[in-house]
Amino acid sequence: MTDYRQNSTSPLAGNFNQAAQHPILEKAEQFAEQCLAKTKHILPHMGRLCLCATFIEDGIRMCTQWGEQRDYIDSTWGCGWFLAVMFVLINLFGQIGSSVLILSRKHVVPACYALFAIICLQTIAYSILWDIKFLARSLSLCGAVMLLLAENQKSGGNIFTQNIMFDDANQKNKNYMLLSGRLLLVLMFLSLMHLKFSPVEIIRNIIGIALISMITIGFKTKLMSVTMVLWLLGMNLAFNDFWRHRTASIMYDFKKYDFFQTMTVIGGLLILVLIGPGGLSYDERKKMY
Numbered sequence: 001m002t003d004y005r006q007n008s009t010s011p012l013a014g015n016f017n018q019a020a021q022h023p024i025l026e027k028a029e030q031f032a033e034q035c036l037a038k039t040k041h042i043l044p045h046m047g048r049l050c051l052c053a054t055f056i057e058d059g060i061r062m063c064t065q066w067g068e069q070r071d072y073i074d075s076t077w078g079c080g081w082f083l084a085v086m087f088v089l090i091n092l093f094g095q096i097g098s099s100v101l102i103l104s105r106k107h108v109v110p111a112c113y114a115l116f117a118i119i120c121l122q123t124i125a126y127s128i129l130w131d132i133k134f135l136a137r138s139l140s141l142c143g144a145v146m147l148l149l150a151e152n153q154k155s156g157g158n159i160f161t162q163n164i165m166f167d168d169a170n171q172k173n174k175n176y177m178l179l180s181g182r183l184l185l186v187l188m189f190l191s192l193m194h195l196k197f198s199p200v201e202i203i204r205n206i207i208g209i210a211l212i213s214m215i216t217i218g219f220k221t222k223l224m225s226v227t228m229v230l231w232l233l234g235m236n237l238a239f240n241d242f243w244r245h246r247t248a249s250i251m252y253d254f255k256k257y258d259f260f261q262t263m264t265v266i267g268g269l270l271i272l273v274l275i276g277p278g279g280l281s282y283d284e285r286k287k288m289y
Contacts, residue, residue, distance in 0.1 A: 218281020
């Protein structure tokens with residue numbers, strides 16, 4: 001019987017295989033692996049902190065803009081002072097409290113579900129459903145939380161208690177969570193793009209789309225993720241420098257919002273660097289053939 005796995009399935013697959021075996025890519029991947037090995041004790045904490053950055057910043061904003069948030073909810077929904085205050089309190093303590101639990105690695109799963117609930121609550125309360133850009137960002141935040149769940153999920157049991165079928169189901173769920181997280185991070189990145197026709201913006205968008213496309217399909221995921229982390233970090237510091245504007249300026253709010261949203265994307269990429277793209281990716285499928 002012919003073993004078709006030894007044959008190239010398509011010209012596209014052949015092109016990817018040639019690209020994957022390129023000497024420069026191989027050396028870059030080895031260098032990235034060496035760097036990651038030296039920072040393996042720091043990266044998990046950095047990834048979680050960056051992922052939670054948006055939630056922490058929004059929780060702090062609920063505290064510093066307490067009156068504005070309360071009055072907005074009350075005037076928009078006519079729900080009364082009490083319910084408006086409860087909304088602000090839930091967002092304040094829910095986001096900061098959940099982030100603290102996630103960063104301390106305690107009760108991570110309930111904390112993630114609490115963040116899911118808050119994202120849904122904000123999507124309804126702020127009428128985000130009707131704004132494509134902000135809806136994409138809300139969905140991508142769900143993707144970031146899925147990556148946290150996948151990173152927290154471990155195969156359970158020891159040699160005496162391990163249930164193989166249960167572990168297989170866990171691994172399958174983890175693969176789907178990683179795929180969903182990768183796809184939803186794409187939405188976050190696309191929502192951060194500025195559709196301007198200046199040479200700088202065009203170059204930024206082309207590089208970003210190329211890197212995020214490779215990450216989405218899971219091609220050289222660790223190398224591409226590390227590259228995009230460095231690229232996004234540089235772009236974030238250069239273009240979303242909200243600290244250079246007055247706090248009363250509209251540019252301060254816009255840049256601050258984009259800055260922390262970008263940090264969430266960086267956090268998601270760091271999680272992918274740590275745990276890989278999962279079984280539903282080009283990198284993992286390549287190992288099977």
